[in-house]
Amino acid sequence: MRYNSITEAIGNTPLVRLDPAVHGLRNIDLYAKLELLNPFGSVKDRAAWNMVRAGLPGARERGETIVELSSGNTAKALAVIAGLHGLTFKSVTNRMRVPEIKDLLLLLGAEIEELPGQTECLDPTDTEDPLTRFHQELTRPGATHFHTDQYFNALNTEAHAAGTGPEIVADLDGRAPDWFVACVGTAGSSTGVARVLREYDPAVRVVGLVAQKSDFVPGIRNVDEVHEVGLFDPATYDTIEPVSSDEAIDGMLTLVRRCGILAGPTGGAAYFGALRHLRPLDAELTERRTAVFIVCDRVESYLGYVRQRRPELLGLPPVKNSVATLTDSEIRAATVIDTADAQKWIAVQRPLVIDLRSPFAYAALHIAGSVNIVDELFDELLRGGLPFSKRQPVLLACPVGEKSALYAALLTRMGHPDVRSLAGGIIAWRDAGAPLVRD
Ligand SMILES: Cc1ncc(COP(=O)(O)O)c(C=O)c1O
Known part of the structure; x- marks a missing residue:
């Protein structure tokens, strides 16, 4: 292969069939579209x-x-x-x-x-x-x-309608797969590929994957953010399913350890999401089917991401006091308080109000007397144990009340007797007309 410019090496990535002994699907051939092999490393x-x-x-x-x-x-x-x-x-x-x-x-x-x-x-x-x-x-x-x-x-979507989609069809001998699974960031790749596949077979099922609420999988949007993108059209997807960072890392581990594919977390999320979606369908099938998922980029840039979430994979002690280990019942049991009750509570009990948002957002507007500890730093602080006295009531606030609820649940598990999360976060507080101050 001889090229006049490195940009000519973009595209024409391999479509690789994964070993059924690894993924366990009996009636579905599962293929990975290796976008990580593009010259600058990604889709x-x-x-x-x-x-x-x-x-x-x-x-x-x-x-x-x-x-x-x-x-x-x-x-x-x-x-x-x-x-x-x-x-x-x-x-x-x-x-x-x-x-x-x-x-x-x-x-x-x-x-x-x-x-x-x-x-x-x-x-x-x-x-x-x-x-x-x-x-x-x-x-x-x-x-x-x-x-x-x-x-x-639109040129973002077009790149995939002209390249990624037709390449998949060509590698499947002129046929679209029965399922196409992709993580959604700008939505360009999933939208462009899905459009082409449906031209070949309108029955193709498209699974879009996003990060779970309040979770972070680098490169893709979460459930709440996905509708905000200009290129995103819900009609592209037959289903949109969430994947947690833990599940993305699990998928990534199988790809890197068992499949020879040095995928990053979104490749892992796509593998995990594909299998979770396909396993129940596979059992019902009587004829062979095909599924394709996209491996967007490479693992090497995400060692810090893995170290933070799953240090034991890198030979380090496991993370203590992590929100990732909370059970659904612990999360549901977290004490949540609305703006009106929070205002009364602040006036009477004077809880320590911790604002988990970015320093920029905090500087722009915050609850008077609150302290700003950005969520990532708070996460680190909690690893060492309770960072304040159990006698000190605590109100946690974040943008929309989701992260704060997780940390309220974690602090409760760690033995804090009176920690509450601000329902709807600073946005609900602002919308209720409660006072905010600016630095
Ligand atoms: C690592 C990774 N995976 C997946 C995606 C999603 O691709 P798209 O933007 O085409 O939806 C991106 C986009 O930035 C990404 O960086």
């Missing part, structure tokens, strides 16, 4: 290249900087492509959560601008979100940036 190489290729000459003439709202694979691919064409790249994000990727972006020469924001990805409906304001600024006529706009750019 996003296709979208990044397709979004910029036509605009590169003009961008170079005008000396524009390529800009994208991404803290992960899209940024990585764009940084490489920008360097390849003598351009600069700037990644704008509200939360760089995977340190290895941040380091890699810096190594690639990218500029990183970390902005305050309420969600991991852009929420176009929230005009107060700084990321939204930034997005509006970039798309203003006369802006000197080349904004690739992955959450809204």
